[in-house]
Amino acid sequence: MDSFMDFYFDEVFINLDRDCLNERYKRRELVQYFNSVITGCAKGQNKSDNATCKNFVNSALKYHNNCKSDNGDVCLMGKYHNLLYIAMKLAFDWSLQDNGVVASLLDELYACERTFERIFLGAIFGTSAPYFLAGWKSDFVDRQENVHALVFFLDHATNANLEFKDEEKTYRFIDVPLESCGKASPVRVVIQMGAAEILMILLRFGARITADHVSSNPIETILDRLQEYNGQYPNELVTCLKLTLRAVPHLNLTVDKSALKHLELPEDYNYQRRIVLEKYGEILKDHLVPSSRCGLQPVELKHLCRCQIRHVLWGNFELPFGIQNLPIPMSLKKYLDLCED
Numbered sequence: 001m002d003s004f005m006d007f008y009f010d011e012v013f014i015n016l017d018r019d020c021l022n023e024r025y026k027r028r029e030l031v032q033y034f035n036s037v038i039t040g041c042a043k044g045q046n047k048s049d050n051a052t053c054k055n056f057v058n059s060a061l062k063y064h065n066n067c068k069s070d071n072g073d074v075c076l077m078g079k080y081h082n083l084l085y086i087a088m089k090l091a092f093d094w095s096l097q098d099n100g101v102v103a104s105l106l107d108e109l110y111a112c113e114r115t116f117e118r119i120f121l122g123a124i125f126g127t128s129a130p131y132f133l134a135g136w137k138s139d140f141v142d143r144q145e146n147v148h149a150l151v152f153f154l155d156h157a158t159n160a161n162l163e164f165k166d167e168e169k170t171y172r173f174i175d176v177p178l179e180s181c182g183k184a185s186p187v188r189v190v191i192q193m194g195a196a197e198i199l200m201i202l203l204r205f206g207a208r209i210t211a212d213h214v215s216s217n218p219i220e221t222i223l224d225r226l227q228e229y230n231g232q233y234p235n236e237l238v239t240c241l242k243l244t245l246r247a248v249p250h251l252n253l254t255v256d257k258s259a260l261k262h263l264e265l266p267e268d269y270n271y272q273r274r275i276v277l278e279k280y281g282e283i284l285k286d287h288l289v290p291s292s293r294c295g296l297q298p299v300e301l302k303h304l305c306r307c308q309i310r311h312v313l314w315g316n317f318e319l320p321f322g323i324q325n326l327p328i329p330m331s332l333k334k335y336l337d338l339c340e341d
Contacts, residue, residue: 004041005059013063013079021082024137031089031139038094053094057101060087061108075112084109085118089139092149103160106153106173110164115179119153120186122146124198134180147198154205161317174207191218196239203247203338206310206319217252219244223280223289231286241288246338249307251276251294270295306336 021027034056042052060083067080075081084105091102109116121130122138123146131137140146157173164171177183184192187207190199203209209218222241226233245251255271265271272295276284283289284296291297309326313319323336334340 002055002059004037005056005063009059009063013083016079018078021079021086024139027082027085027089027139030086031093034086034090035093038090049094050097053090053096054098054101057087057091057096057105060084061101061104064108077112081112084112085139088118092140092152095152099156099160102153102156103162106157106162107164110176113179114166116153116173116176117178117180119146119150120178120189121180123150124186124190124193124195130180147201150198151201154201155321158205158317158319158321172206172208174202174205185218188218188221191221191240191244194234194236194240196236196243199240199243200338203243204320206314209244209248217254219248219251220253223283226283226288227280231282233286233288238288242341243338245289245293246303246341247307247310249304250292250299251289253279302335309336 021030038049038052038056041047042049045052064075064080064083068075087105088109090096091105096102106116109118117130117134118136118139121133122140122143125133126143127138127140127146138146140149154174162173164173164176166177171177175185175187177185178189181189185208187199187202187209190202219241222237222244226237226241229237251272253272253275255275257271260271260274276289276294276296280289280294284291284294292299292303310319313322316322318325320337323333326333326336328336331340
């Protein structure tokens with residue numbers, strides 16, 4: 001396989017037009033070609049398909065890195081960068097199990113793009129929508145396959161303890177901002193879309209629900225949107241709210257204390273209670289937010305324990321699969337995995 005790939009890159013790939021892989025159908029044709037090559041080499045060399053796919057991905061990474069190094073450590077883009085998408089699709093197609101190789105692929109994608117839009121956007125919006133957002137089409141067949149690919153790479157990124165730096169900030173794979181969505185986090189974009197299925201996946205893997213430079217806490221975004229419906233709440237949006245409330249200890253609303261300074265309130269004043277009653281009173285009346293999650297009553301001890309255990313597991317890159325290793329009843333495992341309220 002290594003000899004074949006060296007010959008292919010030196011004699012065939014180098015003579016292809018620079019923009020030959022810009023179109024999705026061209027990349028798919030090359031993926032099909034390499035699928036046949038992997039199958040043939042695996043049989044001819046009496047190796048497993050997984051080992052042969054691993055060799056291909058390594059060869060692609062090596063070639064990309066060599067070209068990048070020869071260009072002053074700057075990606076040449078065009079076909080040289082599109083080769084990474086070919087490797088990404090093949091790694092998924094063959095369910096490549098080597099964490100190190102998949103991690104290297106993700107590292108290289110981030111080094112060139114500073115985002116993982118090619119994995120996330122198709123799962124969130126569908127495989128055609130990214131063309132209107134970012135000018136490219138997803139390499140996956142449909143949204144369902146893209147969702148499976150998202151889980152595949154989430155699993156590998158978690159097992160490899162991957163973190164990515166952007167200036168002074170450090171992100172997990174699941175939280176890397178999406179450039180074409182105003183640098184919003186994936187979980188924020190999913191919440192804005194009301195995509196409960198994808199939100200559940202992200203939360204189970206430990207996506208952070210925090211305020212960022214885009215706006216305030218994503219849960220406030222849900223609450224603000226729910227208020228627009230005058231009591232006729234969309235089911236998907238309500239589901240998103242319920243899921244997010246499982247993943248955080250309590251609501252943490254944005255409070256502008258300076259606006260209330262004239263009231264001369266005590267230092268220990270419950271601002272959260274005041275804001276939630278004034279701003280989201282109707283939602284509370286409709287029982288969409290438990291009183292124990294918004295400062296009106298103490299938070300349930302069971303829920304606080306869930307959040308703390310998940311935080312420890314997250315810190316050790318053990319979400320969500322590490323939950324199954326805990327010596328607790330299955331009902332509690334489901335509770336920890338956000339499958340139950």
